[in-house]
Every structure is written in structure tokens, then in C-alpha cells.
Amino acid sequence: KAGVTQTPRYLIKTRGQQVTLSCSPISGHRSVSWYQQTPGQGLQFLFEYFSETQRNKGNFPGRFSGRQFSNSRSEMNVSTLELGDSALYLCASSLATGFNGELFFGEGSRLTVL
Amino acid sequence: GNSVTQMEGPVTLSEEAFLTINCTYTATGYPSLFWYVQYPGEGLQLLLKATKADDKGSNKGFEATYRKETTSFHLEKGSVQVSDSAVYFCALRAPRGANSKLTFGKGITLSVRP
Numbered sequence: 001k002a003g004v005t006q007t008p009r010y011l012i013k014t015r016g017q018q019v020t021l022s023c024s025p026i027s028g029h030r031s032v033s034w035y036q037q038t039p040g041q042g043l044q045f046l047f048e049y050f051s052e053t054q055r056n057k058g059n060f061p062g063r064f065s066g067r068q069f070s071n072s073r074s075e076m077n078v079s080t081l082e083l084g085d086s087a088l089y090l091c092a093s094s095l096a097t098g099f100n101g102e103l104f105f106g107e108g109s110r111l112t113v114l
Numbered sequence: 115g116n117s118v119t120q121m122e123g124p125v126t127l128s129e130e131a132f133l134t135i136n137c138t139y140t141a142t143g144y145p146s147l148f149w150y151v152q153y154p155g156e157g158l159q160l161l162l163k164a165t166k167a168d169d170k171g172s173n174k175g176f177e178a179t180y181r182k183e184t185t186s187f188h189l190e191k192g193s194v195q196v197s198d199s200a201v202y203f204c205a206l207r208a209p210r211g212a213n214s215k216l217t218f219g220k221g222i223t224l225s226v227r228p
Contacts, residue, residue, distance in 0.1 A: 004157070031214055043158075043203065043218040056215050090157055094214055103214060105150075105157035 002027065004093050004106035012112045018079040021109045025072050025093030031055075032074040033103065034066060037088040046089075049074055050096070078111075086113045116141045116217045118204050123222035127194055135189040135222055137178075137204035145206040147171075147180055147187040148216065152201040161189075161202070194226045 005024040013019050025032050034046040045058040049068035066076040072093075078085055088110050092103040121136040139145065146165045150158040162171030167182035178189045187204060204219040 033214055033216075035216075035218075042220045043216075045215050045217070048214055058215075092158075102160065102163075103216065105159070107155075107157040 004091055004104055006089075006091050006106040006109050008109060009107065010110045010112075012114060013081050014114050015081055015083060017081050018077060019081060019111060020075055020077045021089055021091075021111075023074045023076075023091030023093075023106060025074070025091075026104055029093035029095055029104070030072050031094045031096060032068055032072065033092045033094075034074070034076050035090045035092065036060075037090055037108070038086075043090070046076065081113045083113050086111060116145065116206060116208055118206055118217055118219035120202075120204050120219035120222050124225060125222060126225045126227065129196055129226055129228050130193045131226075133189070133191040133194045133198075133224070135202055135204075135224070137187045137189065137219060139185050139187065139204075139206050141185075141206055141208060143209040144182070145209050147178070148205040148207070149176070149178055149187070149189050150203045150205060150218075152203065152221070154200070158203065194224075196226045196228055199224055199226045 007022045031050040033048040036044050047057045047066050048055045052068045063079045068074045088108040090108045092105045094103050117140045119138050148163045149161040151161045152158050162173040164171040164180035170179045176191045178187050201221045201223050203221045205216045
């Protein structure tokens with residue numbers, strides 16, 4: 001079956017702009033998590049959604065937000081972009097949330113902020 | 115809080131060499147432990163996991179044993195191949211809480227030369 005799909009794969013924005021990234025989970029998966037990957041900080045948890053509810057949020061400023069739709073697709077938004085927001089944004093889905101939910105990752109959306 | 119520490123990299127080995135990548139963790143209770151691999155230009159793939167002390171995860175010739183007494187989950191492979199060249203991440207998931215958040219180590223780049 002199809003894996004986790006993220007769009008767009010690459011994008012370039014300028015400081016001050018906003019960006020929306022999309023994630024379609026594996027069919028039947030109801031939990032979607034987002035991670036930011038940078039060379040300096042590594043992989044950092046942004047947030048997790050399950051059944052349209054945010055279950056957990058990482059230590060990121062309020063410029064980073066997300067949501068999940070009734071079909072489990074998720075979007076994340078970053079407003080007022082800064083140079084430091086340049087990163088690979090990874091989405092992961094799982095059947096359920098919690099301790100035993102195995103995560104499946106997409107290929108990521110690579111954001112460059114100029 | 116929870117944390118994962120991986121040995122410093124990068125690591126370069128010749129084909130058929132023995133591989134060990136060290137990983138230690140700090141967490142309350144008994145977290146689940148994971149190794150993920152990231153090939154160039156791709157997202158993360160689950161390599162193996164262990165959910166309780168003394169469990170051994172294994173996949174594609176890689177092994178790791180959950181050692182509660184040393185809070186470690188070292189990754190080993192007896193004979194590496196060029197195709198094993200990738201970035202390897204150790205991660206944990208806390209045993210409590212209704213979410214799927216993973217805490218990752220910094221990752222280590224493995225290069226295998228023919």
C-alpha cells in the first residue's frame with residue numbers, strides 16, 4: 001500500500017513569508033506526527049495529531065502550527081519565516097497513538113528560507 | 115527529561131568489517147528503543163526495535179539488545195556492505211503518556227567503502 005506522502009518535496013521561501021506543508025498518512029493510520037531535521041539540532045519533535053486533536057507539542061514557537069483533517073491528512077504551517085527555519089520537515093504516521101504505535105516516515109519536505 | 119546519546123561520527127568502514135554504533139539513553143521507567151536508518155534523500159525507516167529489557171531487535175543482519183542495567187541499545191552488524199551506507203539514529207519512546215513522540219539521538223553517518 002502507499003506510504004506516507006508529503007508535499008511539496010522542495011520549496012524556497014523568503015524571510016517573513018509563511019509556508020504550509022501537507023502530509024497524507026498511510027491509509028487507515030489515524031496518528032500523524034511532525035519532526036524538524038536540521039544539521040545542528042538533529043531531529044526534533046514538533047507535534048502529533050490523533051483523530052483531529054493535538055496530542056503533544058514540542059518546544060517550538062507559536063509560529064509553528066498544525067492541524068489534522070477528518071480523513072487524517074495533516075498540514076503544518078510556519079508563519080513569519082526565519083532563516084533558521086530552513087530544514088527538512090518529516091511527517092510520520094501510525095495506526096494509533098501511544099506506546100505501541102510504530103511510526104512510518106515520509107520522505108520529507110525540504111524548506112529553504114532565503 | 116528523556117534523552118538519547120549516540121557516539122560521535124562519522125564512521126568509515128571497509129566492506130565486510132564489523133560494525134558497532136553506541137547508543138545510551140536517559141529515561142524514567144522502561145522506554146521502547148529504536149534504531150532508524152536514513153538513506154540519502156529519503157525519510158527515516160525503522161530498522162529494529164525493542165520494547166522491554168533484554169529484548170533483542172534484529173533486521174537485515176543488524177542487531178541491538180536492550181540493556182536496562184547500562185541504559186544502552188548498541189547497534190551491531192557482523193559484516194557491513196556498501197549498501198549499508200546511511201545515517202543511523204537511535205531513538206526512544208517514553209513508557210507513559212498517550213502519544214507517540216520519539217526522542218532521537220544526533221545520528222551518525224556510516225560510510226562503507228568497497
